[in-house]
Amino acid sequence: MLSPHLAKKIVSDVRRLIHEDLIIVDTHGIIIASTNPTRVGQFHEGAFLVCQEKQKRIITKEDEGKLKGVKAGINLPVFFHGDVIGVIGITGDPANVSPYGELLKKMTELLIQENYYTEQLQLEARALETFVFDWLQAREWSPSLHERAQLFHIDLACSRRVIIASLNETKQTISVDMWKYVQIVWSDARDVIVRWGNDRLLILQTDDDKERTIAKLKTMQRSLLDKYDVTLHIGCGKMGDSKQVYHSYKQAERALHISKQTGDIVFDEDLRLDMCLEDISPATKQELIKRTIEPLIHDEELLHTLRTLFANDLSLKRTAEALHIHINTLHYRLKKIQDYTKLNVRHLEHIITLYLAIRFLDETTKKIMCKRFIFICLYIAGFPAFLYAYSTNKGKKVDDMITEQVKRQFIQIVGAENYDDSKAGRLVYSYDATPNFQSLPDAVIAPRNTKEVSEIVKICNNERIPIVPRGSGTNLCAGTCPTEGGIVIIFKHMNRILEIDEENLTVTVQPGVITLDLIQAVEAKGLFYPPDPSSMKISTIGGNINENSGGLRGLKYGVTRDYVMGLEVVLANGDIIRTGGKLAKDVAGYDLTRLFVGSEGTLGIITEATLKLIPMPETKQTMLALYEDLEAAARSVSAIIANKIIPTTLEFLDQPTLQVVESFVNIGLPTDVKAVLLIEQDGPKEVVERDMEAMARICREQHAISVQVAQTEEEANNLRTARRSALSALARLKPTTILEDATVPRSQIANMVKAINDIAKKYNVNICTFGHAGDGNLHPTCPTDVRDKDELHRVEQAFEDIFAKAIELGGTITGEHGVGVMKAPYLEWKLGKEGIAAMQAIKRALDPNNIMNPGKVFAKSTRKRVVITR
Numbered sequence: 001m002l003s004p005h006l007a008k009k010i011v012s013d014v015r016r017l018i019h020e021d022l023i024i025v026d027t028h029g030i031i032i033a034s035t036n037p038t039r040v041g042q043f044h045e046g047a048f049l050v051c052q053e054k055q056k057r058i059i060t061k062e063d064e065g066k067l068k069g070v071k072a073g074i075n076l077p078v079f080f081h082g083d084v085i086g087v088i089g090i091t092g093d094p095a096n097v098s099p100y101g102e103l104l105k106k107m108t109e110l111l112i113q114e115n116y117y118t119e120q121l122q123l124e125a126r127a128l129e130t131f132v133f134d135w136l137q138a139r140e141w142s143p144s145l146h147e148r149a150q151l152f153h154i155d156l157a158c159s160r161r162v163i164i165a166s167l168n169e170t171k172q173t174i175s176v177d178m179w180k181y182v183q184i185v186w187s188d189a190r191d192v193i194v195r196w197g198n199d200r201l202l203i204l205q206t207d208d209d210k211e212r213t214i215a216k217l218k219t220m221q222r223s224l225l226d227k228y229d230v231t232l233h234i235g236c237g238k239m240g241d242s243k244q245v246y247h248s249y250k251q252a253e254r255a256l257h258i259s260k261q262t263g264d265i266v267f268d269e270d271l272r273l274d275m276c277l278e279d280i281s282p283a284t285k286q287e288l289i290k291r292t293i294e295p296l297i298h299d300e301e302l303l304h305t306l307r308t309l310f311a312n313d314l315s316l317k318r319t320a321e322a323l324h325i326h327i328n329t330l331h332y333r334l335k336k337i338q339d340y341t342k343l344n345v346r347h348l349e350h351i352i353t354l355y356l357a358i359r360f361l362d363e364t365t366k367k368i369m370c371k372r373f374i375f376i377c378l379y380i381a382g383f384p385a386f387l388y389a390y391s392t393n394k395g396k397k398v399d400d401m402i403t404e405q406v407k408r409q410f411i412q413i414v415g416a417e418n419y420d421d422s423k424a425g426r427l428v429y430s431y432d433a434t435p436n437f438q439s440l441p442d443a444v445i446a447p448r449n450t451k452e453v454s455e456i457v458k459i460c461n462n463e464r465i466p467i468v469p470r471g472s473g474t475n476l477c478a479g480t481c482p483t484e485g486g487i488v489i490i491f492k493h494m495n496r497i498l499e500i501d502e503e504n505l506t507v508t509v510q511p512g513v514i515t516l517d518l519i520q521a522v523e524a525k526g527l528f529y530p531p532d533p534s535s536m537k538i539s540t541i542g543g544n545i546n547e548n549s550g551g552l553r554g555l556k557y558g559v560t561r562d563y564v565m566g567l568e569v570v571l572a573n574g575d576i577i578r579t580g581g582k583l584a585k586d587v588a589g590y591d592l593t594r595l596f597v598g599s600e601g602t603l604g605i606i607t608e609a610t611l612k613l614i615p616m617p618e619t620k621q622t623m624l625a626l627y628e629d630l631e632a633a634a635r636s637v638s639a640i641i642a643n644k645i646i647p648t649t650l651e652f653l654d655q656p657t658l659q660v661v662e663s664f665v666n667i668g669l670p671t672d673v674k675a676v677l678l679i680e681q682d683g684p685k686e687v688v689e690r691d692m693e694a695m696a697r698i699c700r701e702q703h704a705i706s707v708q709v710a711q712t713e714e715e716a717n718n719l720r721t722a723r724r725s726a727l728s729a730l731a732r733l734k735p736t737t738i739l740e741d742a743t744v745p746r747s748q749i750a751n752m753v754k755a756i757n758d759i760a761k762k763y764n765v766n767i768c769t770f771g772h773a774g775d776g777n778l779h780p781t782c783p784t785d786v787r788d789k790d791e792l793h794r795v796e797q798a799f800e801d802i803f804a805k806a807i808e809l810g811g812t813i814t815g816e817h818g819v820g821v822m823k824a825p826y827l828e829w830k831l832g833k834e835g836i837a838a839m840q841a842i843k844r845a846l847d848p849n850n851i852m853n854p855g856k857v858f859a860k861s862t863r864k865r866v867v868i869t870r
């Protein structure tokens with residue numbers, strides 16, 4: 001009744017009227033809304049007592065020391081239907097706030113009441129829609145349907161006509177306001193009128209006077225046109241038995257179809273030819289087109305001639321005039337038509353055949369165009385969920401994504417132990433490593449092999465159920481947050497290293513293999529798999545491939561993409577394909593392997609991968625360069641590369657990051673310097689020594705105050721671990737950690753670091769920076785608190801400026817963390833409209849029903865950061 005959501009709304013509504021601090025407390029004494037967000041969740045002993053005593057309480061200054069969580073002011077019980085349902089508290093001098101306390105209490109009670117009635121009305125409307133839906137489906141009336149009819153005071157004894165009114169404008173929907181207005185205009189209490197999907201109205205009318213009905217419908221059409229600028233197409237079925245309205249519904253649909261072509265209000269009983277034609281199957285129509293006008297199909301001039309002839313009631317003179325051609329030309333064209341089709345326009349049966357063929361042809365073309373148009377509109381609009389559910393989930397409750405029958409099918413494939421739709425199970429997979437994103441899936445499924453994945457996908461494709469493939473959920477772009485519900489597929493059973501092929505230097509794995517397990521397994525054989533994201537202890541190969549992840553060794557060895565040689569992929573229609581393989585050279589066909597790398601689960605599900613290995617480098621050295629000047633460190637990065645040295649690792653940490661990391665790992669990192677560079681080189685001993693010496697010299701030239709080489713592998717390993725812990729360490733500072741991934745050309749790293757500092761100052765936010773400096777890939781990170789709306793707003797603005805700066809310096813919005821939901825609004829900055837369109841074309845071709853990780857990569861809104869709940 002008094003949900004936190006409603007409480008927050010009340011607090012913000014009331015706050016507009018007064019300036020004192022307000023709280024709303026539930027009956028357990030817990031503050032559920034407050035103008036001061038830090039109080040939310042705290043126990044308020046004063047309010048608790050008010051609930052017990054059911055009367056107001058003045059809280060004095062002295063009470064602040066005696067009662068838990070209180071502040072001086074006044075606490076008043078909020079009543080609903082005679083029960084206390086919460087407490088409203090106003091902070092301030094009791095003498096000042098008491099006078100209007102009662103007024104606020106009354107206002108709160110009224111708001112709660114209004115909210116309650118609105119909810120009731122919505123629920124009733126939904127219940128009536130569901131009832132009408134069942135009514136239209138029912139061939140026989142069950143007792144429960146009778147009871148429901150009585151409940152809605154629906155008279156089943158009278159005859160009814162079904163009327164369907166549909167908005168003309170494809171993108172327009174019936175708003176709440178419009179709906180209320182329609183109910184006023186159509187004011188016959190005996191009729192049942194409901195909203196039918198987003199853009200239709202359904203009326204089950206009792207009045208059998210056709211003239212009156214037409215007049216009423218015309219008034220409705222006119223009123224909506226005047227007030228909302230929308231046109232209604234209207235189809236009416238025949239009057240009939242209330243218990244067999246499905247006949248009338250079918251007729252109304254048929255009439256509506258014609259109304260959409262003619263623009264008139266159409267009654268099914270008036271249809272003649274159209275009535276017969278509706279019953280001809282699409283296959284028969286196609287066959288007729290094929291047998292008659294197929295030879296003309298690409299000759300638009302001849303088709304147009306025929307259409308004009310029919311539109312002019314077969315008059316040759318008027319047809320020639322309409323076409324602006326000489327009558328002889330018309331004769332010539334008709335002769336040509338006869339030659340092609342063997343049908344003579346002077347022959348009655350032939351002319352009827354031609355007429356029908358043209359009509360069917362136009363119908364088909366129109367349908368295709370219409371479907372394409374709707375698809376494009378929906379694609380752009382992002383599938384309004386209600387319409388989507390109505391059009392695709394036939395016979396299902398609108399928000400029932402997975403019906404009992406579909407659930408049974410899933411369980412049959414994977415077994416009950418691998419299907420989880422419990423609340424707890426779904427909660428676990430409702431978020432990933434990205435802050436502020438959470439959304440419940442409808443179920444979590446753990447397939448055991450590729451075949452099972454394929455069978456699951458086929459069902460999802462038929463039922464239009466979204467699929468979110470998920471590794472370990474460590475991505476930082478909300479890529480595995482099931483923002484549109486559906487199923488999450490996890491790979492806990494598909495986590496085997498299938499083969500290490502020492503002759504071809506490849507490893508073949510299932511997607512659920514943990515990155516570090518793979519690295520260690522190949523290293524045991526003297527081989528090397530370089531991609532090493534900092535999250536490698538938990539991230540999976542499936543996730544790495546789909547994010548095209550990089551790591552500390554990326555500068556010299558590249559990113560995941562550079563090691564993926566072949567894939568097994570389950571496509572959105574359930575087909576299983578293999579791309580690439582172990583071959584060092586292979587140019588047969590498009591490079592589909594690369595297409596799937598970095599596709600973030602939006603194009604298919606990777607069920608197996610063959611990865612490239614290289615020999616283990618002979619030796620490795622690690623050093624730390626310390627700086628008093630942040631930009632000097634950044635300049636060293638550019639200078640090292642400019643001197644044609646490519647170290648394995650060239651990582652940057654600024655002072656705030658260093659301090660937090662040191663307090664986290666405790667290995668004696670210097671915390672009094674402004675920045676450090678962690679530098680590593682591997683390879684033959686003499687090359688490593690030569691490069692390390694040269695890099696140490698360059699760092700000193702760029703004013704490093706000290707350069708220290710790790711003396712033991714343990715020391716080196718500590719330094720690497722410290723760098724890898726940067727994010728985890730920063731995450732301890734504040735409740736919310738926002739980490740970004742802006743990347744610039746290496747030569748611009750100094751400019752970017754400077755810009756980040758300037759931007760942080762401009763917006764008065766704390767930004768710590770670390771990252772793969774050698775790749776130009778920085779992770780400006782802001783420890784913040786999502787509840788501090790003001791600061792969060794400034795953080796958003798700061799990061800927007802950082803992205804803009806990265807692009808301005810020739811960089812990109814994400815170097816390795818992917819696009820997901822978070823970066824989607826920025827993608828156009830990098831790719832341009834045309835680039836996005838090209839990507840959308842690929843997506844549509846491979847996943848026409850948009851079931852693969854929908855809502856990711858392609859922006860639905862331009863809002864840059866959102867908290868999503870479902």
Ligand SMILES: Cc1cc2nc3c(=O)[nH]c(=O)nc-3n(C[C@H](O)[C@H](O)[C@H](O)COP(=O)(O)OP(=O)(O)OC[C@H]3O[C@@H](n4cnc5c(N)ncnc54)[C@H](O)[C@@H]3O)c2cc1C
Pocket residue numbers: 432433468469470471472473474475476479480491511532533534535538539540541542543544545546547548549550551552599600601602604605606607727728816817853
């Ligand atoms: C502390 C920390 C440090 C990090 N450091 C780095 C770093 O150094 N470098 C870096 O690049 N990233 C880093 N990341 C980001 C993240 O770890 C990587 O993106 C990683 O590759 C994700 O792997 P995952 O198994 O967790 O995948 P998930 O997060 O589960 O999934 C990632 C994407 O892959 C898709 N996906 C997963 N499996 C499949 C499959 N089998 N088929 C199709 N699609 C699939 C998902 O739908 C999603 O879009 C870090 C993250 C954290 C939390």
